[in-house]
Amino acid sequence: MDEQCRKALQCISSRENGAPANGSCRIKSEDAPDVELLDAYSRAVIAVVDTVGPAVVGISVRTPANGSIPEQGGAGSGILIAPDGYVLTNDHVVQGADVISVTLQDGTSLDAALVGTDPATDLAVLRANGSGLPYATLGDSGTLKAGQLVIAIGNPFGFQSTVSTGVVSALGRALRSRDGRLIENIIQHTSPLNPGNSGGPLVDSRGRVVGVNTAIIVMAQGIGFSVPANTARWVVSQLLTSGRVRRGSLGLAAQQLPLNRQLARFYHLENINGVEVVAADKHGPAYQAGIRERDLIVSINGHAVESVDDIHRILSEWQIGQALPLVLVRGKERLEFEVAPTEAGR
Numbered sequence: 001m002d003e004q005c006r007k008a009l010q011c012i013s014s015r016e017n018g019a020p021a022n023g024s025c026r027i028k029s030e031d032a033p034d035v036e037l038l039d040a041y042s043r044a045v046i047a048v049v050d051t052v053g054p055a056v057v058g059i060s061v062r063t064p065a066n067g068s069i070p071e072q073g074g075a076g077s078g079i080l081i082a083p084d085g086y087v088l089t090n091d092h093v094v095q096g097a098d099v100i101s102v103t104l105q106d107g108t109s110l111d112a113a114l115v116g117t118d119p120a121t122d123l124a125v126l127r128a129n130g131s132g133l134p135y136a137t138l139g140d141s142g143t144l145k146a147g148q149l150v151i152a153i154g155n156p157f158g159f160q161s162t163v164s165t166g167v168v169s170a171l172g173r174a175l176r177s178r179d180g181r182l183i184e185n186i187i188q189h190t191s192p193l194n195p196g197n198s199g200g201p202l203v204d205s206r207g208r209v210v211g212v213n214t215a216i217i218v219m220a221q222g223i224g225f226s227v228p229a230n231t232a233r234w235v236v237s238q239l240l241t242s243g244r245v246r247r248g249s250l251g252l253a254a255q256q257l258p259l260n261r262q263l264a265r266f267y268h269l270e271n272i273n274g275v276e277v278v279a280a281d282k283h284g285p286a287y288q289a290g291i292r293e294r295d296l297i298v299s300i301n302g303h304a305v306e307s308v309d310d311i312h313r314i315l316s317e318w319q320i321g322q323a324l325p326l327v328l329v330r331g332k333e334r335l336e337f338e339v340a341p342t343e344a345g346r
Contacts, residue, residue: 190224323338
């Protein structure tokens with residue numbers, strides 16, 4: 001124990017026993033900067049909670065009993081993003097629910113309906129039955145820096161409006177969603193999360209929502225993950241416009257495969273791996289363009305492709321229906337195709 005901590009404990013003890021504070025119990029001038037910093041930190045957190053807290057909601061979901069399957073329920077958090085009741089949360093919080101309700105900070109309960117969901121990013125949008133509601137603003141997660149203060153607000157274990165603080169510990173992480181897609185640019189942070197925090201906001205010191213808390217590592221302490229606000233903004237716009245997120249598909253199943261080094265050198269390819277076509281839907285765009293099983297895709301739109309995730313990444317940014325240049329190796333031949341992606345799941 002250092003000297004400052006020892007003196008602090010002595011002061012606390014003496015005051016509890018009714019003894020007057022002596023000189024050693026007063027804050028010395030050299031300690032003042034630290035106290036001022038802690039006070040400024042507290043004021044910043046309080047200001048954020050006062051601003052964003054009213055827009056954070058608890059979410060309760062229920063699926064009525066069906067035959068031998070008993071009634072099921074769950075809970076999570078969400079964030080109001082518009083005064084007319086639009087709520088941003090996690091897909092896994094509301095997935096499969098028949099009855100959804102949201103609870104405001106003042107205890108008011110509102111019925112809610114699912115507007116749309118995107119399992120690929122674990123995000124969903126609800127519409128609560130209300131108007132003139134408090135709401136929060138989505139910030140620019142692209143400006144975050146490692147070490148930056150962040151604040152998580154949510155309802156862990158049903159304890160409403162719980163606040164925890166931490167810092168951004170890493171950026172650019174990747175997590176698998178429930179449907180197996182890679183969610184990129186995930187924010188890793190140290191604000192403690194617990195079951196029930198899912199869907200709640202991660203907020204910066206200016207009160208802007210920079211992420212949506214989505215996952216924790218149960219066996220680790222102080223490691224949480226959030227979907228960045230920039231991803232959430234794009235998903236929300238898609239869900240509000242069409243009720244779903246439109247993503248391109250080539251109509252094939254594929255797997256990563258090491259590329260023959262002699263072929264790579266011969267064709268001046270930088271790839272270590274390629275993506276082998278395992279199966280191609282005969283009615284899909286890839287098969288219609290001439291791509292067949294066992295073809296090895298090495299490049300799409302001039303970018304080297306080494307994994308299925310690389311293909312998903314390119315398709316997520318490509319306009320559906322627009323021809324996409326693709327290079328593959330078939331046997332010992334290098335072939336070029338143009339494939340116009342169709343909408344996945346349609």
